Amino acid sequence: MMRRVALTGIVIILQVLMPGEARAATDVTVAALLVDGAVYDGQTISVVGELIGDYGFRRDGSAWSQLNGDTYATAPLLEGGRPNGANVGIGVRVPAAIIEDLDPPGDYHRRGPLVRATGTWRYHDEDRGGETYLDAVNLEVLEQGREFDETAEPAVVAAGASLLVLALWFGYRIRKRSAG
Amino acid sequence: MLIRPNREDLRLIGYNLGRILVVVAVAGLLPLTWALIAGESAPAASFLLMIGISAALGYLMMQRPPQTTRLDWSHGMVVVSLTWLIVPAIGAIPLELSGHYGSFIDPYFDAMSGLTTSGLALIQDLDHLATSLNFWRHLLHFLGGQGIVIAVLSVFAGGGAMTLYYGEARDDQIFPSVRSTARFIWLVSAVHGAFGIVALSAVGYFVLGFRPFRAIFHGVTIFMAAFDTGGFAPQSSSVGYYHSAAFEAVTAVLMIAGALSFGLHFALWRGRRQVVDNLEVRTILTTFLGTLLLTLGGLASAGLYQSLFGLTRQGLFQVLSAHSGTGFATIPSTELASWGGLAFGGIAIAMALGGMASSTAGGVKSLRVGLTIKALSSQVRQVLLPEGAVISTRYWHHGWKQLNPGLIQAVMGVSLLYVALYVLGTGVGLMYHLPLGSALFESVSAGANVGLSVGVVDPTMPFFLKLTYIFAMWAGRLEFVAIFSLVGFVFSLVRGK
Amino acid sequence: MSYLNPASTGRGRSTLWGVITTLILEGAVVVTLAVVGLGISLLMLWLTG
Numbered sequence A: 001m002m003r004r005v006a007l008t009g010i011v012i013i014l015q016v017l018m019p020g021e022a023r024a025a026t027d028v029t030v031a032a033l034l035v036d037g038a039v040y041d042g043q044t045i046s047v048v049g050e051l052i053g054d055y056g057f058r059r060d061g062s063a064w065s066q067l068n069g070d071t072y073a074t075a076p077l078l079e080g081g082r083p084n085g086a087n088v089g090i091g092v093r094v095p096a097a098i099i100e101d102l103d104p105p106g107d108y109h110r111r112g113p114l115v116r117a118t119g120t121w122r123y124h125d126e127d128r129g130g131e132t133y134l135d136a137v138n139l140e141v142l143e144q145g146r147e148f149d150e151t152a153e154p155a156v157v158a159a160g161a162s163l164l165v166l167a168l169w170f171g172y173r174i175r176k177r178s179a180g
Numbered sequence B: 001m002l003i004r005p006n007r008e009d010l011r012l013i014g015y016n017l018g019r020i021l022v023v024v025a026v027a028g029l030l031p032l033t034w035a036l037i038a039g040e041s042a043p044a045a046s047f048l049l050m051i052g053i054s055a056a057l058g059y060l061m062m063q064r065p066p067q068t069t070r071l072d073w074s075h076g077m078v079v080v081s082l083t084w085l086i087v088p089a090i091g092a093i094p095l096e097l098s099g100h101y102g103s104f105i106d107p108y109f110d111a112m113s114g115l116t117t118s119g120l121a122l123i124q125d126l127d128h129l130a131t132s133l134n135f136w137r138h139l140l141h142f143l144g145g146q147g148i149v150i151a152v153l154s155v156f157a158g159g160g161a162m163t164l165y166y167g168e169a170r171d172d173q174i175f176p177s178v179r180s181t182a183r184f185i186w187l188v189s190a191v192h193g194a195f196g197i198v199a200l201s202a203v204g205y206f207v208l209g210f211r212p213f214r215a216i217f218h219g220v221t222i223f224m225a226a227f228d229t230g231g232f233a234p235q236s237s238s239v240g241y242y243h244s245a246a247f248e249a250v251t252a253v254l255m256i257a258g259a260l261s262f263g264l265h266f267a268l269w270r271g272r273r274q275v276v277d278n279l280e281v282r283t284i285l286t287t288f289l290g291t292l293l294l295t296l297g298g299l300a301s302a303g304l305y306q307s308l309f310g311l312t313r314q315g316l317f318q319v320l321s322a323h324s325g326t327g328f329a330t331i332p333s334t335e336l337a338s339w340g341g342l343a344f345g346g347i348a349i350a351m352a353l354g355g356m357a358s359s360t361a362g363g364v365k366s367l368r369v370g371l372t373i374k375a376l377s378s379q380v381r382q383v384l385l386p387e388g389a390v391i392s393t394r395y396w397h398h399g400w401k402q403l404n405p406g407l408i409q410a411v412m413g414v415s416l417l418y419v420a421l422y423v424l425g426t427g428v429g430l431m432y433h434l435p436l437g438s439a440l441f442e443s444v445s446a447g448a449n450v451g452l453s454v455g456v457v458d459p460t461m462p463f464f465l466k467l468t469y470i471f472a473m474w475a476g477r478l479e480f481v482a483i484f485s486l487v488g489f490v491f492s493l494v495r496g497k
Numbered sequence C: 001m002s003y004l005n006p007a008s009t010g011r012g013r014s015t016l017w018g019v020i021t022t023l024i025l026e027g028a029v030v031v032t033l034a035v036v037g038l039g040i041s042l043l044m045l046w047l048t049g
Helices: A002-017 A030-035 A154-179 B007-027 B029-038 B041-061 B073-097 B105-115 B131-146 B148-155 B161-167 B178-207 B212-227 B238-242 B245-259 B262-269 B279-302 B308-323 B333-337 B341-353 B366-384 B405-431 B436-447 B463-478 B481-495 C015-047
Strands: A044-057 A062-068 A089-095 A114-125 A131-143 B394-396 B400-402
Touching: A030 A044, A030 A089, A030 B333, A044 A089, A044 A131, A089 A114, A154 B041, B007 B029, B007 B041, B007 B073, B007 B131, B029 B041, B029 B131, B041 B073, B041 B131, B073 B105, B073 B131, B073 B463, B073 B481, B105 B131, B105 B463, B131 B178, B131 B212, B178 B212, B178 B245, B178 B262, B178 C015, B212 B245, B238 B245, B245 B308, B245 C015, B262 C015, B279 B308, B279 B341, B279 B366, B279 C015, B308 B341, B308 C015, B341 B436, B366 B394, B366 B405, B405 B436, B405 B463, B436 B463, B463 B481
Parallel strands: A089 A131
Antiparallel strands: A044 A062, A044 A114, A062 A089, A114 A131, B394 B400
16 A cells, blocks of 8 residues: 555656646557557557567667556566566667666566556557557666575476486386397 | 277376376476576566476376387377367466466467467567567467477387378378478478577667667567568567568568478478479469558558558568468557558468468368369369360379369368358357458458457457357367367267267 | 389489589579569559559
């Protein structure tokens, strides 16, 4: 509850400090963009999600990543979250300077930064060979990234090792029989 | 009268299955090593368990060797069909333990999809999957694309190898012995692997700006999925993740390499000039151009892409992905579902027809399509010519060959079985109230081992539909003969005297 | 079944040259398909106005 209040407060404060263009942005979910992206083509939108995969720094000064708007951003599997369907994500392009100091993107060991990305939605962009992506000018960090702990289950290791030993013994017996 | 298989038959089958499981266990060392280096402890433990189970089961089955290890035709077919049922179960163990799946059938579905180089996936939260598990998913493509049995044949000597080879739907006997043919297939794969991994990693690092380890990770996984025309991708948005025409171009080269038959690879390698006369080459070029025309026409008329480059890039890549049986997508499944009309039809037909025989691609195969067209045109000529005229039809396929009634019968038979498979999957989809287009598309994608999806394949889809697609992927990969042999074998076991 | 008798393939090429040739050919196929694709797209865009 307190966390939600704090986040809302941060968002309100940031929106007050934000340039006018971003304040006029429409809030959209990733899912809505995937269902009917054409509707938002050319509009200034804001999308909340987790940055995952890679930050690809290109020679033109931009950086690319993927923004996922699914439940794994707030309830990761390695923190007890339940499987809840496939990932739901969009491509994001931002000026490299905005992203280079952010926490690393999400992967197995890490929940990436939770951000609100604001920019122009490009649907079947003619300048980029028909690609669809968010051309973001701003990323506000709602939650920092964090690392996960993971350990091997002792029972699984024990079972695997025992079976491997058994297999090697079987193999030894076969070899002995064929030699003898 | 059916003769019941005896203990010796069962031992022979079990012994050969055991050898295959031991090779699978050895293959499991690769992702285990990866997991240990990457510090992914839980996946490492699951790979250890998989290796232990596979090796123990394999060696157990080899404990009582048969009197002769020589396989006859029926034994070989049974071994192949059982291999392609058991190995996915073994391969699913690390996937199940990852926590990224719902019901128990889902990891088996993905393992079958991986091995059959289909690429349909039920995995959840792929973007947070351990890199070693992601590598394993793609390695399944590589094992299945080369043929698990071929992997074994390269290592083990033994009679009856021919039946195992044909059981895995390989027709081209490139070298005198199956073992040397298997080695050639591995050599082609290794050479393309070296090129593909270096090229993709280089694009990833120099053009896309990935970190070195990540560039190599993407290079390795996408190579295996492209060359083996599998279609899994390390991230949830498939090849669309990379937002790069350069990356797609390298991927396209590998998809084409994967869709060519290994016999054609040999002919190209040796500098044979008759590849242009080859019936398969002519057929696949014709069908590719036809489906490309349909797709680009459909996309243009729907106004989905206004620019010349955009229309060409998106349409060409999707048709290439569909026709080669790879299943990579540069657009989300929700968008593919909305294509509709001509474009949708073009992609579906491309998937159904498939790549070349004896390649890693699925579908009816261009050789059968070409022979069917030849047979039909021969029939038409027969009607038009005077009664009593003798027509001899020949075709070029690594040498001039005669089109005879037996061959036509075999070709038509398998082609009809593919159509029946597509119809079966469509029927089951309709039973669950899917729209006709979606049911047909997904069924063809499974039966032709393509992997493109319009969103039907999903963790929440009905259990029986999952089973249907598993069966379709299995049957499509083995091209039916091995499966009929298994059914006959089981029937004889039960009802034989 | 087809059987490519390596003895009948005439003068063989070195493995490395064979590799390079095959890869170049595959690349050439991609380029050709791209050019053909551009042509078809141009036609389709013109036809659909």
